[in-house]
Amino acid sequence: MRFNAARHTMRRGLLAAAALLIGTLASAAEPVTAPPLRVVATFSILADMVREVGGPAVEVSALVGPNADAHVFEPTPSDVRRMARADLVVANGLRFEGWIERLIAASGYRGQVVVASAGITPLRLDGGADPHAWQNLANGQRYAETIRAALVAAAPTRAAEINERAAAYQQRLIALEQDTGSRIAALPESRRRVITSHDAFGYFAAAYGVRFIAPRGWTTGSEPSAEAVARIVRQARETKASALLVENISDPRLIERIAREAGLKVGGALYSDALSAPGTAADTYIHLFEHNVRTLVEAMTPAGTQHAH
Numbered sequence: 637m638r639f640n641a642a643r644h645t646m647r648r649g650l651l652a653a654a655a656l657l658i659g660t661l662a663s664a665a666e667p668v669t670a671p672p673l674r675v676v677a678t679f680s681i682l683a684d685m686v687r688e689v690g691g692p693a694v695e696v697s698a699l700v701g702p703n704a705d706a707h708v709f710e711p712t713p714s715d716v717r718r719m720a721r722a723d724l725v726v727a728n729g730l731r732f733e734g735w736i737e738r739l740i741a742a743s744g745y746r747g748q749v750v751v752a753s754a755g756i757t758p759l760r761l762d763g764g765a766d767p768h769a770w771q772n773l774a775n776g777q778r779y780a781e782t783i784r785a786a787l788v789a790a791a792p793t794r795a796a797e798i799n800e801r802a803a804a805y806q807q808r809l810i811a812l813e814q815d816t817g818s819r820i821a822a823l824p825e826s827r828r829r830v831i832t833s834h835d836a837f838g839y840f841a842a843a844y845g846v847r848f849i850a851p852r853g854w855t856t857g858s859e860p861s862a863e864a865v866a867r868i869v870r871q872a873r874e875t876k877a878s879a880l881l882v883e884n885i886s887d888p889r890l891i892e893r894i895a896r897e898a899g900l901k902v903g904g905a906l907y908s909d910a911l912s913a914p915g916t917a918a919d920t921y922i923h924l925f926e927h928n929v930r931t932l933v934e935a936m937t938p939a940g941t942q943h944a945h
């Protein structure tokens with residue numbers, strides 16, 4: 637660069653130096669970006685919420701992955717190691733993760749366990765709290781807020797970006813909640829009855845006015861007896877259910893058998909306790925909800941009035 641005595645060139649040089657100095661001061665005042673928070677979520681739906689809210693501030697993994705059943709999960713040694721390295725653990729609570737305390741003890745994890753369902757009003761199921769609270773989008777909003785507060789507390793230097801992401805996510809959940817309510821309310825009440833294989837939709841039922849019929853005591857972990865199957869076939873006929881719906885985490889053959897015996901159609905699959913594989917129909921909490929609502933509305937729409945979506 638030519639550096640002769642021309643005044644304006646010197647002036648430019650000084651300005652550039654000043655700008656450089658200010659730039660250096662500004663970047664020194666800003667905290668060095670912390671490495672992402674290592675978050676272990678107990679199952680895929682929570683992991684997705686943490687990812688939505690945390691974005692680049694988190695590195696999240698799920699103990700119970702897509703299409704897997706958290707009710708019958710058995711941690712492996714690699715889960716114990718993952719837990720030991722975690723900065724933060726996020727669990728559903730409400731007795732959903734019966735295995736979590738043993739896993740924490742085995743791993744030696746001493747950090748915080750965020751209970752995502754904190755602050756929701758639990759429904760009852762089989763004499764205890766029903767854990768499937770995420771099946772009501774109003775509860776989903778509480779979960780997201782609890783996760784936001786925990787992430788901000790654990791990574792305060794990234795509070796602004798986490799809060800911004802959380803606010804955008806809440807807007808999407810609120811819009812979906814309104815859409816879900818109005819689409820289901822548009823169906824005749826007599827059509828809003830379906831049969832599913834386990835009691836995972838109590839919160840959905842209460843929030844949106846759909847009746848889910850599941851055989852009593854039929855958990856995903858055990859085969860129902862011939863008597864239980866006969867009872868649900870009887871119930872299906874008596875209650876004039878609109879359809880039977882299979883679930884991604886349970887054996888579809890049973891539902892197909894009940895449908896055959898009760899003379900009902902199988903109206904597709906619902907996602908209850910787990911997301912689907914990445915890139916498929918229910919790979920996020922929002923996609924799961926959209927898929928379930930679409931499937932239910934199609935199954936419950938009176939014959940002859942169905943239209944393409």
Ligand SMILES: [Zn+2]
Pocket residue numbers: 707768834835836908909
């Ligand atoms: Zn369940």
